[in-house]
Amino acid sequence: MSFLLDLLAALAFQERALRALASRRSVLGGYLILGAGFLTLSLVRSLVYAEAEEVSPVRAGIIGSFFHLNLVQAILFLALIYIPAIICLSNAFAGDGLGFSFSRDEYQIHVSALFPLWGVLFLEATLLTWLAPGVLELGRFEIGFGLLALALIMVVYTVWAIKKINYISAPVAFAVFFLSWFTLPLFFVLTMFLFALPFFIMIPVAYMAFQRFRGYFAARTGERDFQEHLRSLTVNAQDADAHHQLGLIHLRRRNFDAARSYFENALKIDPNDPDYHYYLGRAFEEKEDWTRALEQYEETYRLKPEYGLRDIFREVGKGYLHTGRLDKAVEFLQFFLEFRTSDPEGRYWLAVAMKKLGKTDEMRAHLATLLNQARSNPRFFRKENRRWLYQARILQRQS
Numbered sequence: 001m002s003f004l005l006d007l008l009a010a011l012a013f014q015e016r017a018l019r020a021l022a023s024r025r026s027v028l029g030g031y032l033i034l035g036a037g038f039l040t041l042s043l044v045r046s047l048v049y050a051e052a053e054e055v056s057p058v059r060a061g062i063i064g065s066f067f068h069l070n071l072v073q074a075i076l077f078l079a080l081i082y083i084p085a086i087i088c089l090s091n092a093f094a095g096d097g098l099g100f101s102f103s104r105d106e107y108q109i110h111v112s113a114l115f116p117l118w119g120v121l122f123l124e125a126t127l128l129t130w131l132a133p134g135v136l137e138l139g140r141f142e143i144g145f146g147l148l149a150l151a152l153i154m155v156v157y158t159v160w161a162i163k164k165i166n167y168i169s170a171p172v173a174f175a176v177f178f179l180s181w182f183t184l185p186l187f188f189v190l191t192m193f194l195f196a197l198p199f200f201i202m203i204p205v206a207y208m209a210f211q212r213f214r215g216y217f218a219a220r221t222g223e224r225d226f227q228e229h230l231r232s233l234t235v236n237a238q239d240a241d242a243h244h245q246l247g248l249i250h251l252r253r254r255n256f257d258a259a260r261s262y263f264e265n266a267l268k269i270d271p272n273d274p275d276y277h278y279y280l281g282r283a284f285e286e287k288e289d290w291t292r293a294l295e296q297y298e299e300t301y302r303l304k305p306e307y308g309l310r311d312i313f314r315e316v317g318k319g320y321l322h323t324g325r326l327d328k329a330v331e332f333l334q335f336f337l338e339f340r341t342s343d344p345e346g347r348y349w350l351a352v353a354m355k356k357l358g359k360t361d362e363m364r365a366h367l368a369t370l371l372n373q374a375r376s377n378p379r380f381f382r383k384e385n386r387r388w389l390y391q392a393r394i395l396q397r398q399s
Helices: 001-009 014-022 028-047 057-068 071-093 102-129 145-166 170-196 199-233 240-252 256-269 274-286 290-303 307-322 326-339 344-356 360-376 379-384 386-398
Strands: 135-138 141-146
Touching: 001 014, 001 102, 014 102, 014 145, 028 071, 028 102, 071 102, 071 145, 071 170, 102 145, 240 256, 240 274, 256 274, 256 360, 274 290, 274 307, 290 307, 307 326, 307 344, 326 344, 344 360, 344 386, 360 386, 379 386
Parallel strands: none
Antiparallel strands: 135 141
């Protein structure tokens, strides 16, 4: 249910919902929604424009009509060519030295966010095609109203999603989208190639897909069994760690209310564990309840001042910043950076605190330090911290 709500919220251009889709890493769900949307649109177009089609789905037979819809070719093109092109171009244009490369995590994030979004857009275009089957004549070309609307809204949503997922500016996101469509000729090559293949060539592909699906469902089953095991442990009123582990699972899945409930249960059993306080603070932070998040971070700091290799200083400073206690925020963030000088998140929040205090020169100095350090750091480090690099560039431009 939360997945559907996040998907609908993403259609309303809510950034948090888009990031929730991406964080789920639901690659299989993305494939299924995209495939269902594309297949539905293709079938409805075949029915609406049956007289204009050169190959009737009925006359072509089941296998012929299936390949005539180009479902397999479209998914292979998007999954193996287009998504990697978007990621590589975004990395190259981000300005943080990532180059034309991408990781498995980046691929999963893009598929999990873009594929469901595109699948719903295909369904919207299907409805429009059914209700308004007219065509627009553009010289020698004709295009249905549904496809025209689909093209326009896909441009808007895709550019917006590229911008938010990759933490790049709107002009750069549009440039990435524009250049990514230079891969389109490969789709036509793929279409002709796959359509000409004997059907038995697709058997190994189907077998590989079956193995992937079986592995996915086995992993999901194992996770469900693990959760059931943890829930059975919570029957023991003194097993705080079982509640904590369940809270971590829900936190990773962005079910923040459920995570908060489990962390609070763990604290009722053992109120002196800094882990429980810290992750409860994280759950409050994700809900932007900074007052209660700061309370938990302060308690973590009281119980263990060097918690998380002194990360707790950054979290407390961030809490003070968002609750308006700027001097305390600067104190904690500066102390944190004495030990972790190259931490981009801590330096970004210190720059924000300086801006709110009216110390513009100091803010610019911290932003310049952050960006200069990022260029000299390893590539994996820049990937993990792109959010702060992007926000630092935006803050630098605004100043």
